[in-house]
Amino acid sequence: DTAVSQTPKYLVTQMGNDKSIKCEQNLGHDTMYWYKQDSKKFLKIMFSYNNKELIINETVPNRFSPKSPDKAHLNLHINSLELGDSAVYFCASSQGRGSYEQYFGPGTRLTVT
Amino acid sequence: QKEVEQNSGPLSVPEGAIASLNCTYSDRGSQSFFWYRQYSGKSPELIMSIYSNGDKEDGRFTAQLNKASQYVSLLIRDSQPSDSATYLCAVILSGAGSYQLTFGKGTKLSVIP
Numbered sequence: 001d002t003a004v005s006q007t008p009k010y011l012v013t014q015m016g017n018d019k020s021i022k023c024e025q026n027l028g029h030d031t032m033y034w035y036k037q038d039s040k041k042f043l044k045i046m047f048s049y050n051n052k053e054l055i056i057n058e059t060v061p062n063r064f065s066p067k068s069p070d071k072a073h074l075n076l077h078i079n080s081l082e083l084g085d086s087a088v089y090f091c092a093s094s095q096g097r098g099s100y101e102q103y104f105g106p107g108t109r110l111t112v113t
Numbered sequence: 114q115k116e117v118e119q120n121s122g123p124l125s126v127p128e129g130a131i132a133s134l135n136c137t138y139s140d141r142g143s144q145s146f147f148w149y150r151q152y153s154g155k156s157p158e159l160i161m162s163i164y165s166n167g168d169k170e171d172g173r174f175t176a177q178l179n180k181a182s183q184y185v186s187l188l189i190r191d192s193q194p195s196d197s198a199t200y201l202c203a204v205i206l207s208g209a210g211s212y213q214l215t216f217g218k219g220t221k222l223s224v225i226p
Contacts, residue, residue, distance in 0.1 A: 105156060
């Protein structure tokens with residue numbers, strides 16, 4: 001199936017730990033994104049990469065670090081997790097090159113205890 | 114601050130009726146507009162994109178854009194219980210970069226059988 005996939009689907013961890021979320025798309029898109037959806041369901045952009053180059057870096061604590069090893073993968077590493085980081089994190093991709101429609105992965109529900 | 118606004122609802126309509134969802138945006142220069150549907154516990158799913166003033170129809174869905182009045186709406190004809198979800202309006206705001214979507218907080222739609 002062509003899609004945007006994320007692992008893991010659920011992540012439960014303690015404060016202070018470091019964790020990573022992985023995203024892969026096989027749609028042949030050039031641009032990938034990380035979004036955070038908080039408990040009030042508000043969806044907000046965190047980062048975007050276009051062809052492995054960081055193009056959007058919103059005001060996000062520097063404990064969050066995205067990495068794009070190639071244009072099909074975008075990972076999110078979070079250091080020193082805090083309670084407020086609990087949320088659902090969505091990866092998305094778009095074709096780029098003048099096409100802006102974004103397609104979302106299934107999400108990773110992060111719970112920090 | 115540039116933003117996208119939606120009535121949070123819930124909007125309740127009887128089965129078979131027309132559901133009308135509205136969205137206003139603050140940036141007059143915005144050019145690209147999207148509607149996403151999000152079922153509870155699932156990821157946002159793109160259902161419509163619209164770039165020009167007027168109506169765009171796709172099956173039971175019609176998106177309407179009025180750039181002069183800075184609003185975009187989504188009509189769902191013959192509403193079905195399966196349409197019950199939160200509908201997110203998203204806009205690429207001018208000056209935000211071609212790839213950055215700004216989402217409204219969503220309108221929760223409930224279709225009553």
